[in-house]
Amino acid sequence: MSRLVVVGQGYVGLPMALRAAERGFDVVGLDTNAKTVAALNGGRSHIDDVTDAEIAQALDRGYRASVDPTCIADADAVVVCVPTPLSEDGGPDLRPVRRAAEVIGEHVTAGTLVVLESTTYPGTTEEVFAPLVTARSGLIVGKEVYIAFSPERIDPGNDTYGVANTPKVVGGLTPACTRAAQAFYARFIDTVIEAKGAREAEMAKLIENTFRHVNIALVNEMVRFCHELDIDLWDAIDCAATKPFGYMPFRPGPGVGGHCIPVDPSYLSHRVKGQLGYAFRMVELAEEINTAAPLYVATRAWEELNHRRTAVNGARVLLLGITYKADISDRRETPAVPLARKLTQWGAIVSYHDPYVKEWDIDTSEGRRTLQSVPAAYEAAAAADLTILLQAHSSYDLERLEASGARVLDTRGVLLPSDTVTRL
Secondary structure (H helix, E strand, O other): OOEEEEEOOOOOHHHHHHHHHHOOOEEEEEOOOHHHHHHHHOOOOOOOOOOHHHHHHHHHHOOEEEOOHHHHHHOOEEEEOOOOOEOOOOOEOOHHHHHHHHHHHHHOOOOEEEEEOOOOOOOHHHHHHHHHHHHHHOOOEOOOEEEEEOOOOOOOOOOOOOOOOOOEEEEEOOHHHHHHHHHHHOOOOOOEEEOOOHHHHHHHHHHHHHHHHHHHHHHHHHHHHHHHOOOOHHHHHHHHOOOOOOOOOOOOOOOOOOOOOOOHHHHHHHHHHHHHOOOOHHHHHHHHHHHHHHHHHHHHHHHHHHHOOOOOOOOEEEEEOOOOOOOOOOOOOOOHHHHHHHHHHOOOEEEEEOOOOOEEEEEEOOEEEEEEOOOOHHHHHHHOOEEEEOOOOOOOOHHHHHHOOOOEEEOOOOOOOOOOEEEO
8 A cells, every 4th residue: 555645634634644655655635625735735834743844845755735536546545534523412523524435435446445533433433434435435345445443643742752653543344444454554653553443443532532531620620629728739739640650640720622632522422322321421520620610710810800909800811822732823622712701701801922823813792802912921911910821831931920020820830839929
């Protein structure tokens, strides 16, 4: 297998395509967004983890982006990395997956491996994706076309683990499909693990994300009563983390963001309720706690202002770092949005600084507003009635922030508590 088509050139698909091109594959990055395709073919990246130089190198190696699905007919392997946002009923919106499967079915030829990487509920590959591929192509799974699921494990901003050295789980609809997927990924990924089947591979991804979701919710719940009981939870967690076995530290924050944590576990909850008729209570409770976290930060901000005899109505509040994760520009599901919305609803004058986000659109009770990142973070913090540190980007000079005299609510536990600094 030397000819690869990667459907979807976003945070997952583009790094996958470039890694395969690096290892000698003839790669086409298929995407429905003509502007994205034109930018990629012009050597311009649109995601944090891929530089323009890396795009240029991939183009020299033969990579190209395209909006033309007829390239699938020449492919030895097709990998699908399309988004699966939440639908209105709480499950995954599978329309992008369905469209991809239908297009593949129209063009796929015998002997091709087709892998779904988009996160979804267990059973999607077998019940939704594969039937659409085979209905259009007429090919027999396991004999004429090989269909598998492999969960994406892309961690934006992670400089240690990328496509090549993050172990890859694969599970096919038949043993032959699993073997084909294993052989394909082994050509450009260091470690490939075979799951029992596609359902197990789908479930593995949701286990990973649900584990994080639940444990983050645990400490986000703890931070509330520890504040009331005058317990330094941050210190307690650091102490617990000295245990060399049986414990993994999670720390509270302003809420969860990105796609994996606030969205993916809901797929499993939706599947359990829809197919089995009962609730996955652990996930539902974690979702309730983590969704409420930004509103708790807003309440703590109100308390801080009140403590300093300042009304929240008319108070100048600066948000530092509005992305969902440090050192990236990704704002998907960022908790900064509901926090800014609540503070604005209370009458606060909200501004922000983020080195990765020059302009930010937020919805308020008065309509949609566009904010510009303030030019001088530390001066703006000193002038604000309250600064809320949401994301501790590495470019922030925390000592300078503390020295500025700014009144700070630290939601990440990275500043030393003082007369002017309060931890969440």
